[in-house]
Amino acid sequence: MKSVLEVKSLYVDLPLPAGMLHAVRNVSFHVNQGETVSLVGESGCGKSMTALAVMNLLPRKGVRRAEVLSFEGRDLMKIDDSKMADIRGNKMAMIFQEPMTSLDPCYTIGNQLEEAILQHRKVSTAEARDRAVFLLEKVGITAAESRLKQYPHQLSGGLRQRVMIAMGLMCGPSLIIADEPTTALDVTIQAQILSLLASLQQEFEMGLILITHDLGVVSRTADRLAVMYCGEVVETGTTEEVFDNPIHPYTRGLMDCIPVPGKTKPGEKLGSIPGMVPTPIGELTGCSFRNRCPSASPDCARTETRLIEISPGRAYRCLLSPEACAVEWNRA
Amino acid sequence: MIVYTLKRLGLAALVAITVSIISFMLIRLSGDPAIALAGENATSEQIEFIRIQYGFDRPLVIQYLDWAHRALQADFGESPYFQQPVTRIIGDRIGVTLKLGVMSLIFAVAVSIPMGVLASIRPNTWIDRIALSISVMGQAMPSFWFGLIMIIVLGVWLRLLPISGTDSFAHYIMPTIALGYYGIPAFMRLTRSGMLEVLSSDHIRTARAKGLRWGKVLFKHALRNAIIPVVALAAVQLGFMLGGSIVIESVFALHGIGYLAWESIGRRDLPVVQAIVLLLSMIFVALTLLSDIINAFLDPRIRVK
Amino acid sequence: MDEPIIRTVDVRKTYRVSAGTFKGKRSLHAVNGVSISVKRGSVLGLVGESGCGKSTMAKMILRLEDITGGEIYMNGKPVSSVSRKHIARNIQPIFQDPYSSLNPRKNIYSIITLPLRALKVDGASDRHKQVDEIMGVVGLAPRLKYNYPNQLSGGQRQRVAVARALIMHPDLVLCDEPTSALDVSVQSQILNLLIDLRKEFGLTYILISHNLAVVQHMASRVAVMYLGRIVEEADTQALFRNPRHPYTQALLTSVLTPNPHLGLPETHLGITYPNPIDPPPGCTFHPRCPKADQRCSREAPQPVVEKDHLVECFHPEPVS
Amino acid sequence: MATSAPISKILDAGLGETVIFPSPGQVIRRRMRRHKGLIIGGIAVLLTFLVAVFAPVLAPHDPYAQDLSKRLIPPFWHEKGTWDHPLGTDNLGRDYLSRVVYGCRISLIIGFSIMLIAVTIGTTMGILAGYFGGTVDMVVSFLVTVRLALPAVLVALAVVVLIGGSMTVVIVALGFLIWARAAVVIRASTQQIRSQDYVAAAQAAGCSTIRILLTEILPNLADNLVVVATLEIGRAILLEAALSFLGMGVQPPTPSWGLMISEGKEFMLFFPYLITIPGTALFILVLGMNLLGDGIRDVTAPEGRT
Amino acid sequence: WAGKKDDVLNIAWEKELETLNLYYQTAREGVILGRHIFDRLIHRDPESGEYKGCLAKSFKWIDSVTMEFELREGITFHNGEKFDADDVVFTLNHMSNPENKVKVYQYVGWIKNAEKLGPYKVKINLKDPTPAAFEFLAGPVMIYPDEYYQKVGMKEFGVAPIGTGPYKVVKVTPGKEIVMKKNENYFKESPKGQPVIGTIRQRTIPEANTKMAELMTGGLDWIWHIPKDQAEKLAQMPNIDVVAAETMRVGFLYFLLDSPQVKTPFTDIRVRKAVAHAIDREAIVKNLVGGDSKVVHTTCYPKQFGCTEEGVTKYDYNPEKAKKLLAEAGYPNGLDVDLHAYRDRPYAEAVVNYLRDSGIRAKLQYMQYSALREIGRARKVPMAFWTWGSNSVYDISAFVGNWYKGTGDDVIRDPQVMEWLNKGDTSIDPAVRKENYKKALQKITEQAYTVPLFTWVANYAFSKELDFKAWPDEIPRFYMSKWK
């Protein structure tokens, strides 16, 4: 299958008053046409930064570095800002987490939708509007014509998120990055939006990067996933592989933490990971999970960890062998 | 919409009444206006005469109601000092003050908004520093002193600009700068902080993710959102400028209502003072109303469905 | 059967909200006639969509909001007749956001002792002992005693909130989404703590959450709210096994358990979103309901209880 | 974006405690050391404050002692200046340096007193409006509107002119006129604080309203109050100077800077030092106050904002 | 920006006149304009002090309460209206009628009525013998055009005044400027002479520095009321001339001897005397006021009729004596008191500082004239710094009459003084008058009811191209000026 996006050894650094924040470290993944790749991890682990680095929308002082960052064969590290702007929203679209604030409150939905295509295509406003109506209907919004004249605040969160999706599709991109598209929504709406995304992705044969911290969402939607911790990828593989047979202690801890109806017994204690996620500021050595890891040894502080590939596309980041990793988490 | 407008108008009326009572009481309770009216070297008989002639011997409440009743018909009575209808006296002078106020506002806005925008897109650079310094210094510099210094430098030493009077546009330049300068810090800071906030907001990121060019992001999406609080401030600021033009009018010998009010206080020309206080208050209320309407136009969240 | 700790009878809360700058004020029925009861020692889970009135209920029970209509009975006494201090002795809250629920200007010690000081409990001398003890119970290191909240992690902060709630040994702890602001790895720590504490002190919880898995894991009885009303209430087992209200069914279907072998569920709900200011006539759920008919749009259903399983629907799933 | 997450570090030290958080005081101290404006403003204010306190030591002459035979001696940098009167003498032959030094006291006292009145009124109104909302809020908002609608300089002038100028009248009149800004700022922050869960927690813990206002709300307003207070002092000093300029501020022979400018203004064209000296002093003090106020705001702002 | 080359004389003062109907205002600036726009029946020559006929060809006393005037013929008002006896009769009767509420009633109140004896002959009947009548007729009593005045009315006349004077008003912009043009048809026989300068443009500029800056840059040709030091500096400028002229204004401290409302230490004559000894008036005059200012020892202007220093008690500058007097009066550690003042703040401040040196810690209460006068009359002011210009009337009755004759301003009310003044005011025998005024002045100074200070000077600064002469009566006469 054709690869849409190829990321190899991506680093993102943010200078903060307290020191240099290494928000993303040595992250590699790729997305194929029509495939859903999920980045999953807890808050602050660098998921959004990875996405923004790809879009070249990092915060002002953010600096990105990568061995390979290529999109449809073009090296994104080498092209200038205006070329990148031509790609953004055109070939590569992004949907953000907060549907409430991600639309400009001052302009109508129609205006904002049309703007996306008028920027990149030589089309008339009428054509742009037709496209907008078509896509609004596509994302399940009825009475699309009249919706075009509405302002964002007149729509509910679910509708706004649909508008955001439609906006991403305006130019028919080959890659969509969805950064926690459903986190702010109610569960019932979350399911609807995710189905919608999935079906659109099938229909238009797009690559999709789905960023989330919800293991349930990942397991139901992604083809492949990368578990991130503290700016690094600690485990990758196909969804089945990782969920059925997690290797890294962090992945396994994470899966133990959440109550799963049918699996966990009601009222029973849940698994947990002690401590909290550190923020990677300053000089970093050793494994970043070592202080929460049940099987950590003094070596973990000294030795640099690497992703160990155990089969094509399946890798984990630990000093120990897969078997040694799989020590039981003690339920404290 | 109608209810809202009525409410606003009701509020304006309430403000007007309160303001008028305050100004009426403040001035009337402070002493006998008859003596003031009689003027220097007047005798007791003259004073007594004036007291009865102007009705200063009646109870305060009656005097107030009487005044308020006539004020409603745009009749602020007659200035005892000028022996002329107050409306006419103010009418003769308000043009100068309005001109000065509006020009100062335009000056302040024209300087501060571009500066604020520049500072916000390049925070912590020299542009930002200069803009901030100007704003901090502006806040610390008394406007009368600034005006006087301008007179010395631009008027007397360099002879670039006329010093006083209202004969031509050039006459308004120095007063406009002196008064307008005072508004710059507030506008600039608000623009800058508003822009900084908007620029880091989600919808700007959305706009950029759409591939929009920087200019379009800046002017179409960022500025319009950031300008909304500035519009509200502009109304308040213009009100302040009209009220604060007393000092500037006296420095540059502009015969507007600010200076008229100041003189009238000194000579206890009560009807004039009351009318000006009320007028300035009403202008203020009207301006805030206007800014609400403009903002409703800019920000659909405020508008009707 | 002994008196429930909390019993609400047809409780209502109406807010006057402005519908926009240029418009007048409208009534918003945040809670629109809710009757629930919480038995001593049980855990009542309260679930529902955002904005359906869960937090408002909590606030009324805590007497942080005045009740617009109906009555709440605490241990049989109407709360409107008892003082807030009396309620404070018996009910304590844990809020959702551990960042805003702790006063940033106070150290942990004074945050935890606030209820003691507010209620003028004697024994200032052994307060330190009490605090040390409760900090131990919730798993806070003693050295944190004089730290300030922003020196603590989210999980630690939530533990402080728990400690503050427990220092008066209340009967009922009202947890309003206690873990939804926390990372999953921390969420389980707090849930475990709540489970332990309940066992240790025989506590009663009202647990508000939109995470159905958490509710299923923790609660003994569950009430489902929709637009200010309880549309279904039953024991946890029964409710999850046999959801009777179409909304509950949709809710349960929507839960995404981590299972890579399943696809995405179909909820059969429309995309219309309930607007609490302008609720639909009849059954408020009918615009989204797959089973809705003419009657639903005209008439509001009344609650029906069958085998201790309440449902408010014209077309409920039969009790199995 | 998770920018509000606390800053921690991965330490090499081992696997135990790895998280260090700076205390709030440390954060503020660290930010203070980096903030140039704050440092400059702080030094300026501190200096004026010291001058005010040690005025009797610093002033070479009695600020009130007049010697009509030594009028209008220029400052030392002028060829006709003398070191006996380093900054020259004024229109009545009083030593200008001594008057500037004592004027520092007066300006600070005036600024401080006006600020105290204004901030007390404004804070009370702001807290009540922000906390109770509803009718109280409406009343306070109405009062603020009325106050803002009243042309302040005009009303202050009227009061001072009609009652007669003295330091007390000026202070009270201005104090009662400039509370609106404090009220607006404090109201907004109170509203924001009031919506925080810790206030609800305190209520749920059984705290009385007074107690909540005093121990939960007020301490969290402290930063804001300090900022408002410093900025208001600057504004008050300027307003007093404006009243003095119009001849209706503090009465002579009190050496307030505003009054000195007003008196020196008569001589501006030919003896410019009479206004440049007190004007510069005023400028430095107000500038210092503003820099300090802005600085404190920056330094105490929550993490993630600058 | 004009001046000599455009024949426009630009002048400025601080004050904005309320009205140009000059019977309805009392400001000095109005008096000045009045000399240009209007003429009077008689004219007092500023140089010689002699009375000459102006609108009247001749005039004489019939008896002590009757005067008769022969009017000049062929004079027209600015609007073309002819001047005759009707104008005079109308003006005098109208203005002296209390119902018309003129503000300068004290200068017309003595008139019982005026009668027309012929088209150019008029008789005035007086209520009482009024020695100052000529003074009034030569000053405040201007002649208005009867037809025009009755047509437009009192108010409109105030913005469009019509007179016979050497200048006519052509433009009034309220609060900003008044433009006057030379009256080409000014009657040739006028004792005031013929106007030379074509246009006079008066601007109101309240800010002293602006005024001076405009003068320095040529925007103005003439300004006045310039403090001594600035005047000296202006005099050094190449294009500016400065004249300092003594004026009739006299400053004095005025005490309140007793009052139900406030405590006053000045009940004790020793305290009053202490104040008198505490002030170095010579130093103030020399250093601060400058020009021709003089120390005075009585509360009147020395050149006024009846003003004398003969036999009055004089108080020298003697701080030691002041302290001693205070100690005797029971204030060994000095005392605190307010000093109220309303103009020329530096002078008041200098006085305050002198009082401090002797232990009288006076706090300056500076306020508007009207406010001060009001509380003064209400007997709430223990000590005030007053000045009095006598409305340019060269008769002592215009001064002491206001302060010691039992009027509202008189808070001393010494019955003996009042009696002497009354006698002086109503006698037409100059010797009797002088005698009575002298007695009154002696008592006033002996009792130190007031502390007379010094006379004022007016500093005029003007373009070197302007030929301008100043007079002690504080009335600049531009109709006598010309370009050099």
Ligand SMILES: Nc1ncnc2c1ncn2[C@@H]1O[C@H](COP(=O)(O)OP(=O)(O)OP(=O)(O)O)[C@@H](O)[C@H]1O
């Ligand atoms: N604008 C910024 N300035 C400074 N630090 C930032 C900024 N944005 C993000 N960070 C920091 O960068 C790190 C990675 O952030 P990122 O947003 O990628 O996390 P995330 O995995 O997307 O988390 P979340 O689930 O909360 O969105 C975090 O430690 C965060 O605090």
Ligand SMILES: Nc1ncnc2c1ncn2[C@@H]1O[C@H](COP(=O)(O)OP(=O)(O)OP(=O)(O)O)[C@@H](O)[C@H]1O
């Ligand atoms: N103080 C208030 N004034 C006006 N409306 C309010 C107020 N508090 C809550 N509401 C409204 O009442 C309704 C119920 O709110 P509530 O906070 O109880 O919902 P919730 O179920 O807790 O939602 P969430 O899951 O988002 O916390 C909402 O529509 C909300 O907007």
Ligand SMILES: [Mg+2]
């Ligand atoms: Mg993110």
Ligand SMILES: [Mg+2]
């Ligand atoms: Mg809630």
